[in-house]
Every structure is written in C-alpha cells, then in structure tokens.
Amino acid sequence: MNKGVAITGMGIISSIGATVEENFNALVNGRPGITVIDNIDTIHKNNIKVGEIKKTNNQLAQELNLPADNNFSRTAMLATIAAKQAVKNAGITDINEYNTGLISATTVGGMDMTETYFYDYMERPDNRRYIESHDAGDNTHKIANELGLKGMVTTISTACSSAANAIMLGARLIKSGKLDRVIVGGADALSKFTINGFKTLMILSDTYNTPFDNNRKGLNLGEAAAFIVLESDEVVKKQNKKVLAYLSGYGNANDAYHQTASSENGDGAFLAMEKAFKISGLQPSDVDYINAHGTATPNNDLSEGRALIRAFGSNMPDFSSTKPFTGHTLAAAAAIEAVYSILALQNGVVYPNLNFETPMEEFNIIPQTVLKEKEINHVLSNSFGFGGNCSTLLFSKS
Amino acid sequence: MEALKQELKEKIINVLNLEDIAVEDVNDNDALFGDGLGLDSIDALELIVMLDKDYGIKLADPKEGKAIFQSIETMAKYISENRTK
Amino acid sequence: MKKCYINGTACVSSQKTINTAFLQDIIVNHGDNILELALPDYKEVIPPAAARRMAKGVKNGIVASHWAMKEAGTQNPGAIITGTGMGCSVDSEKFLKALIDNKEEFLTPTSFIQSTHNTVGGQIALGLQCKAYNFTYVNGAVSFESSLIDAIMQIEEGDAATVLVGGVEETAENTMNFLQLSGSIKDKAQSPYSVLESYTTGAVFSEGATFFVLEDEQKDTTYAELKDVAIYNVLKQDEVQAKLEAFLANNKLTVNDIDAIVLGCNGDTRYDGYYTALANGIFSATPQAYYKHLSGEFNTASAFGLWVASHIVKLQEIPQVIKVNSIEGKSYKNVLLYNQYRGVDHSFTLISQC
Numbered sequence: 001m002n003k004g005v006a007i008t009g010m011g012i013i014s015s016i017g018a019t020v021e022e023n024f025n026a027l028v029n030g031r032p033g034i035t036v037i038d039n040i041d042t043i044h045k046n047n048i049k050v051g052e053i054k055k056t057n058n059q060l061a062q063e064l065n066l067p068a069d070n071n072f073s074r075t076a077m078l079a080t081i082a083a084k085q086a087v088k089n090a091g092i093t094d095i096n097e098y099n100t101g102l103i104s105a106t107t108v109g110g111m112d113m114t115e116t117y118f119y120d121y122m123e124r125p126d127n128r129r130y131i132e133s134h135d136a137g138d139n140t141h142k143i144a145n146e147l148g149l150k151g152m153v154t155t156i157s158t159a160c161s162s163a164a165n166a167i168m169l170g171a172r173l174i175k176s177g178k179l180d181r182v183i184v185g186g187a188d189a190l191s192k193f194t195i196n197g198f199k200t201l202m203i204l205s206d207t208y209n210t211p212f213d214n215n216r217k218g219l220n221l222g223e224a225a226a227f228i229v230l231e232s233d234e235v236v237k238k239q240n241k242k243v244l245a246y247l248s249g250y251g252n253a254n255d256a257y258h259q260t261a262s263s264e265n266g267d268g269a270f271l272a273m274e275k276a277f278k279i280s281g282l283q284p285s286d287v288d289y290i291n292a293h294g295t296a297t298p299n300n301d302l303s304e305g306r307a308l309i310r311a312f313g314s315n316m317p318d319f320s321s322t323k324p325f326t327g328h329t330l331a332a333a334a335a336i337e338a339v340y341s342i343l344a345l346q347n348g349v350v351y352p353n354l355n356f357e358t359p360m361e362e363f364n365i366i367p368q369t370v371l372k373e374k375e376i377n378h379v380l381s382n383s384f385g386f387g388g389n390c391s392t393l394l395f396s397k398s
Numbered sequence: 399m400e401a402l403k404q405e406l407k408e409k410i411i412n413v414l415n416l417e418d419i420a421v422e423d424v425n426d427n428d429a430l431f432g433d434g435l436g437l438d439s440i441d442a443l444e445l446i447v448m449l450d451k452d453y454g455i456k457l458a459d460p461k462e463g464k465a466i467f468q469s470i471e472t473m474a475k476y477i478s479e480n481r482t483k
Numbered sequence: 484m485k486k487c488y489i490n491g492t493a494c495v496s497s498q499k500t501i502n503t504a505f506l507q508d509i510i511v512n513h514g515d516n517i518l519e520l521a522l523p524d525y526k527e528v529i530p531p532a533a534a535r536r537m538a539k540g541v542k543n544g545i546v547a548s549h550w551a552m553k554e555a556g557t558q559n560p561g562a563i564i565t566g567t568g569m570g571c572s573v574d575s576e577k578f579l580k581a582l583i584d585n586k587e588e589f590l591t592p593t594s595f596i597q598s599t600h601n602t603v604g605g606q607i608a609l610g611l612q613c614k615a616y617n618f619t620y621v622n623g624a625v626s627f628e629s630s631l632i633d634a635i636m637q638i639e640e641g642d643a644a645t646v647l648v649g650g651v652e653e654t655a656e657n658t659m660n661f662l663q664l665s666g667s668i669k670d671k672a673q674s675p676y677s678v679l680e681s682y683t684t685g686a687v688f689s690e691g692a693t694f695f696v697l698e699d700e701q702k703d704t705t706y707a708e709l710k711d712v713a714i715y716n717v718l719k720q721d722e723v724q725a726k727l728e729a730f731l732a733n734n735k736l737t738v739n740d741i742d743a744i745v746l747g748c749n750g751d752t753r754y755d756g757y758y759t760a761l762a763n764g765i766f767s768a769t770p771q772a773y774y775k776h777l778s779g780e781f782n783t784a785s786a787f788g789l790w791v792a793s794h795i796v797k798l799q800e801i802p803q804v805i806k807v808n809s810i811e812g813k814s815y816k817n818v819l820l821y822n823q824y825r826g827v828d829h830s831f832t833l834i835s836q837c
Contacts, residue, residue: 042587043587044587102716106621109621111579114579115582115583118583118657119583121660121661122664125664128661128665131661131664132665132667134569134661135621136600136622137568137621137625137626138623140622141716149716150716151716152713152714152715153622153625153716154620154626154629154714155620155629156619156620158600158601158604158617159599159600169633172636172640173636176639176640178632178636192582192587193582196578196582196587196595197578197592197595197598200443200591200592201592202443252616252618254563254605254614254616256609256611256614257609258438258439258609259596259605259609260440260592261439386596386599387599387601387602387605387606387608387619388608389601389617414535414536415535416535417531418531418532436532440536443591444591447589447591450589451588451589
C-alpha cells in the first residue's frame with residue numbers, strides 16, 4: 001500500500017465558519033448554518049432554506065482589499081479567501097519556488113454577476129467589466145493572480161463532483177512528476193440561476209435537509225469555497241513540512257444512466273469507490289468513516305445507499321452526511337468535505353448526520369446521528385454530480 | 399373534452415420538441431411514458447410546469463405526475479376536473 | 484510509459500469539415516464578425532427522439548466524437564475528456580432570460596440541465612453507455628489543452644488504452660453581444676477582416692466541436708504521436724521564447740527540430756504580437772501555418788488547430804490556404820502548436836510523425 005499524496009495545508013469558508021477552526025467547532029458542537037436566504041432577492045425566499053455565508057459582496061471585497069472597480073464575482077471572492085488560507089496554512093511564502101499549479105472547480109463561475117447585469121450590459125457601460133468574469137476560467141485566473149502564482153492553472157466543472165475531480169487531478173499531476181505542488185479545491189456562490197434550476201428539478205426541500213431519512217424531501221443549496229495544498233514527498237522533505245493527512249485513493253466513474261438522476265443500483269458510485277480502493281490498496285474494512293454525498297434527495301440517498309451496501313456489505317463503517325450543516329455547496333462540496341475528512345482524521349471524530357429520524361425502508365443502514373469519538377485512520381468521501389459524474393476520495397492519517 | 403385533448407397533443411409536441419411526430423400520430427390512450435411515446439422524467443417535469451402555466455394546476459410532488467400523465471385521456475380528465483385557468 | 488497516438492479525429496466547424504477531404508471545401512469569410520457553423524447531418528448520427536432536447540454543443544460534440552471513433556475503429560473509450568470555455572451558452576442564456584423575464588416563474592428544467600458544463604461529456608457517455616472516467620475542463624483558451632494533458636497521462640500511465648478527447652463551444656446571441664461590447668469580438672463596422680493583415684482589435688468569432696481518439700497503439704489510421712502539452716496562465720511577450728525552448732528541451736528537441744509551427748493568431752492587434760515575435764524571431768526560417776481565419780476564434784478553437792496539425796503530419800503537406808509564410812519543409816516530422824488568448828492561457832502542443 002502506498003501512502004498517497006501529502007496534504008500540507010487547507011483553507012475554507014462556508015455557512016458554518018470562515019476558517020478551518022470555525023468550521024470544525026460548528027461540526028462538533030452541532031451548529032448548522034441552514035437559514036432563510038438574505039443576500040439574494042428571490043420569490044422562492046420563503047420556500048427554501050440555504051447554507052448562506054452571511055457576508056455581503058462588499059464585505060468580501062473589503063476583506064480581500066479589492067479596489068472599488070474590481071470585477072470579482074462572489075464565487076471568485078470566496079475562492080480567493082479560501083485559497084489564500086490554504087497557502088498560508090501550508091507555510092508557503094514563495095509560491096513559485098517550486099513548480100506549483102492551481103486546479104479549481106466551479107459550476108456557477110461569474111453567473112451571480114451575469115444574472116444581475118444581464119439586461120444592464122446592453123443599456124449602460126457601468127458594469128460591463130463583469131462580462132469577462134462570467135466564465136469559470138476567469139474566476140480561477142483571479143485566484144492565481146491574487147496568489148501570485150504563475151504556471152499550470154486550470155478549472156474543472158463536472159457539477160457536484162467538481163472539487164473531488166480537481167483534487168484527483170492534482171494528485172495525479174504530483175505523482176507523475178509534472179508538478180511539485182498544487183493547490184486544489186472548488187468554490188460556488190449562491191445564485192438565482194442555480195436556485196431556480198434546482199427548483200425546476202423539484203429537488204429542493206422547503207425545510208432542513210434530512211439525508212438518508214425515509215421522509216427526506218430534497219436538498220438545501222449552499223455556498224462555500226475550500227482548497228487544500230498537495231505536495232510531493234520530495235518537497236515535503238526538503239522543507240520539513242508537517243503533513244496534515246494523505247490522499248491515499250481516488251476514483252471517477254460515470255453512471256451513464258440519466259442526465260440528472262442516479263441509477264437505482266448506484267453503478268457509477270460503486271465503480272468510483274472500487275477505483276479508489278484499488279489506487280490506495282486499502283480494503284473496505286480499513287475505512288473508519290464515510291463522509292457521504294448524502295444530499296437528502298429521494299434519488300441520491302437511495303442510489304448512494306445501495307452503492308455503499310454493494311461496496312461495504314454487512315460491515316458498514318460509521319457514515320454521515322455533513323450537508324445538514326452546510327447545505328449542498330455544489331462544486332465546493334467535495335472540497336469542504338475533504339477539509340472535514342482531514343479534520344476527522346486529525347481529531348478522531350465522526351460527525352453527526354443531523355435531522356435524521358426515520359430509517360429508509362429500502363435497506364438497513366442508518367447514519368451516525370450523534371458525534372462519535374474514535375480512532376480514525378481512513379476516511380472515504382463521496383461526491384456525485386449531474387451527468388452521472390461519480391467521484392470518491394480516500395484520505396488517510398499521516 | 400375533444401378540443402382539450404387536441405390542444406394537449408399540440409402542446410406536448412411543441413413543449414417537448416417532438417419534431418418527427420404529428421398530432422394525428424398520438425392516440426388518446428397511448429402510453430406517453432416508457433414504451434409508447436417514449437417520454438422520460440425530464441419531460442414529466444416540463445409537463446408539470448405546463449399544467450401550472452396553462453391550466454393553473456400546481457403539483458407539489460413530482461410523483462403525482464405519474465398517474466396524471468399516463469395518456470392524453472388521463473391528462474385531459476385530470477385537467478378538466480382541476481383547472482383554474 | 485506508453486506512447487499516445489492520434490488515431491481518429493473529426494471536426495464540426497464553420498467550414499465543411501465532416502467527411503470531406505482535408506480543407507477541400509474551404510470558404511474564407513472576410514465579411515462576418517461571427518462565422519456560422521456548417522451544419523453536419525445530425526440525423527445520420529443522433530436519433531430524433533434524443534436530439535430533440537439536446538443543446539447544439541451537445542449535438543456537435545456527439546457528431547464529432549462519433550466520426551472520430553468510427554475512423555479509429557473504437558467503440559468504448561476508457562476515458563471521455565471534454566474541454567469547453569463557456570459550456571452550452573445557448574441553453575444557459577435561455578434559462579437565464581426565462582428566469583429574468585418570467586420573474587422566476589414557469590421555468591422548465593431542460594435548458595438548465597443542458598447548461599451544465601459537463602453535459603456534453605455526460606451525454607456522450609450516456610449515448611455510448613460508457614461508465615469510464617469522465618472529466619470536463621472549463622478554463623478559457625486552455626480548456627482543450629487541459630483535456631489533452633489529462634488524456635496523455637491516462638494513456639502514459641496505462642489507466643486507459645483509448646481516450647476520447649475534444650473541445651466544444653457554442654455561439655449564443657447575448658454572449659456574442661456582450662463580447663462585442665467588451666471588445667473581444669471585432670466591431671461589425673470594421674469588415675473586411677483579415678487575421679494576418681489586421682489593423683483592428685478583437686477577433687472574428689465562431690463555434691464548433693472537434694474530437695480526437697487517442698490510443699496507446701499505433702494503427703493504420705494514426706495521424707501522429709501526441710508527445711506533450713504544457714499550459715501557462717500568464718506569460719509576458721518576452722517570456723514566451725524561454726518557456727518554449729524549455730518545453731522543447733524537455734522533449735529532447737530544439738527549435739531547429741521543429742518542422743512547422745501552427746500559430747493561434749486571430750487578428751486581434753493587441754495580442755497577435757505574441758505570435759509575430761516568434762514568427763519573426765526563432766521561427767523565421769520555419770514553415771508557419773495558421774487556422775483561425777477558417778475556424779474563427781473561440782475558447783476551444785485550438786482543437787481545430789490540432790486537427791489541422793494532425794493532417795499536416797499525416798499528409799506531409801501544408802495547404803496554401805493555411806500558410807503564413809512561403810517556406811517549404813522537406814518533411815513535417817515535428818509540429819509545434821502555440822496558442823494564447825488575450826495574453827493569458829498560453830499553451831504548447833507537440834506532435835510528431837510516427
């Protein structure tokens with residue numbers, strides 16, 4: 001078994017905290033961040049709950065010391081805050097000292113600005129500077145520029161598995177020697193576009209999301225950004241770096257079943273988990289905690305539940321979804337859940353799957369409903385997105 | 399009821415972009431989903447919006463659609479009983 | 484480490500490039516600032532029941548990938564990797580407009596689903612029932628090159644024996660209007676347009692889908708070996724040469740080993756200096772080719788560039804219509820592509836004759 005790729009830094013901002021420490025405290029003290037939406041004026045305001053970061057765009061811009069005429073989308077601002085944290089946490093002072101890359105992930109990109117100024121662009125020149133910040137790539141460029149990073153920079157967008165795929169790609173680039181270190185993660189801000197998009201699919205809940213519960217009604221959208229720093233063993237050694245955890249396994253597979261729904265037997269999910277085990281050399285019995293995708297949609301939890309049973313059989317490890325805390329943060333989900341997985345390894349905790357009441361009829365597994373302390377050596381994290389995109393990451397104690 | 403059925407056939411072809419199908423090809427009792435016309439769950443969501451927009455019927459649970467959308471016949475019956483527009 | 488071969492390719496573009504001989508039916512359009520797609524025969528490849536709700540980027544991607552796989556004689560790739568700068572913009576706009584115009588009421592899911600960036604890769608997989616690795620890269624003008632880097636790694640490391648990789652882009656009404664406002668697209672009033680002899684800023688835009696089948700084995704259909712790809716977020720004009728030479732050195736080559744350079748110049752006077760610096764400098768004695776006067780500019784136009792370069796190697800010829808200079812090569816063994824867009828997203832791609 002190879003130990004994997006070293007993780008040396010992490011940064012996060014979500015509805016449950018603006019730092020790693022704040023997020024962890026919220027998780028272990030059962031303080032979710034699901035509320036009524038404040039920052040966006042939508043007719044669905046009273047029919048949905050969201051995991052919103054209670055800071056306005058002006059506040060975020062101030063935190064980043066951006067000039068008044070900046071053209072950062074909310075996504076780009078959240079991403080930059082988290083990326084800077086991660087770089088600092090990794091003790092990086094000269095970002096270009098080694099061959100360093102940035103792989104980000106987003107689905108919203110600058111859509112939050114485009115939806116605000118869509119008709120305005122044609123009428124007045126005042127806000128046209130946001131036109132070029134619409135696309136995903138520009139958002140990632142902004143992060144790189146704020147970090148002073150020059151080199152390989154790219155973005156992945158595969159819906160809700162995006163950040164897992166960014167992390168996976170980063171690991172492969174390190175292993176192949178193409179990069180010495182890489183900052184990987186994802187970000188998505190709330191937007192009218194996604195709120196309405198998910199509404200049309202009728203998978204939003206009007207109350208607090210309840211993953212793996214028989215009476216689950218759907219998901220709560222959230223916004224967040226998180227990044228982790230991966231470094232090669234050589235660079236870790238040279239700098240005598242502290243390793244937070246290892247990314248020991250990863251896998252991506254496609255369900256090829258439907259554009260938005262998952263297959264009944266969770267084929268894509270199962271295949272992704274299988275691949276992750278293969279890469280890591282670990283067995284299902286080595287896993288101490290599963291951070292599930294668990295969005296609380298009728299479809300996902302059934303499909304994922306079945307896939308977990310196929311993968312783990314009768315020896316289901318403790319599992320929970322942290323989406324009752326943060327909401328479903330789309331392209332950021334796998335990144336914030338990576339941070340949570342690393343914290344679980346470091347602190348020996350299984351987070352509670354909040355709001356759970358009634359076991360699902362279809363099978364016997366139930367999530368961990370209260371905080372549990374135990375030794376955790378390996379954590380499996382799932383993220384499944386539209387387009388049948390299924391990704392699994394395996395994290396191991398350093 | 400006949401006029402409504404005709405109207406529904408036209409709407410379905412239009413809303414769901416069924417280019418190769420004519421109104422005459424759709425029989426009142428043909429299965430719309432699965433084997434018949436071959437519509438799927440995304441089409442069901444589109445039809446739910448159509449019920450709301452054109453007939454003022456709001457479905458809270460997408461699963462309700464399964465029974466309603468079985469055929470033109472069942473759709474017409476449900477709409478004539480529940481329409482508010 | 485396994486080698487990576489381009490064994491099939493197909494291109495849907497503003498030229499008639501599906502199932503025609505290389506550059507056989509070319510029209511150089513000097514008059515339009517947005518070039519229209521030459522529509523392929525969709526019905527030949529996609530059943531109407533499936534096509535009815537597909538975004539045009541999805542349809543074009545499916546057609547291009549179909550013909551690329553047919554040429555390579557493969558059916559089930561071990562990975563599907565797609566690059567797109569803006570995704571399916573038409574459906575994005577449709578949903579956004581409906582959202583704003585209807586004040587968030589009576590919205591339907593189809594255009595939302597079609598607007599997700601990975602819908603092209605997802606629907607190609609759905610059509611092929613392919614459960615393999617499936618990634619989508621969305622990073623401006625290196626979206627396609629990012630896909631290539633991933634694809635090469637898959638092949639080199641034996642993770643996949645066959646990789647389907649491509650670049651897709653759509654023109655959409657509002658997006659094109661916005662890009663004209665922001666100066667990315669040439670002013671309508673400034674035609675006729677020329678790429679090589681341009682006096683204006685902005686570029687002529689278009690759309691398209693170009694796919695490749697990469698495999699770990701050489702075949703009769705092999706165009707070239709895909710040797711290496713590198714991307715850089717920012718480079719100043721005077722930094723490009725050093726990076727280029729380092730890239731070649733990494734592949735045990737020097738500038739003198741390059742038999743042709745394919746440049747992504749697009750007629751935007753603000754940024755084409757990147758290309759003229761190389762063309763008048765280290766490559767002044769090298770056969771030079773360009774292609775955006777045929778394909779138009781868009782984030783994944785460089786896939787069209789690779790399609791062109793692959794043909795140069797296979798046919799051992801640079802057709803007149805894409806020549807920048809009149810230098811003839813004795814042979815075209817090593818061909819290098821260089822692209823950038825508005826001073827960022829630089830890429831080098833190296834292919835070689837087998």
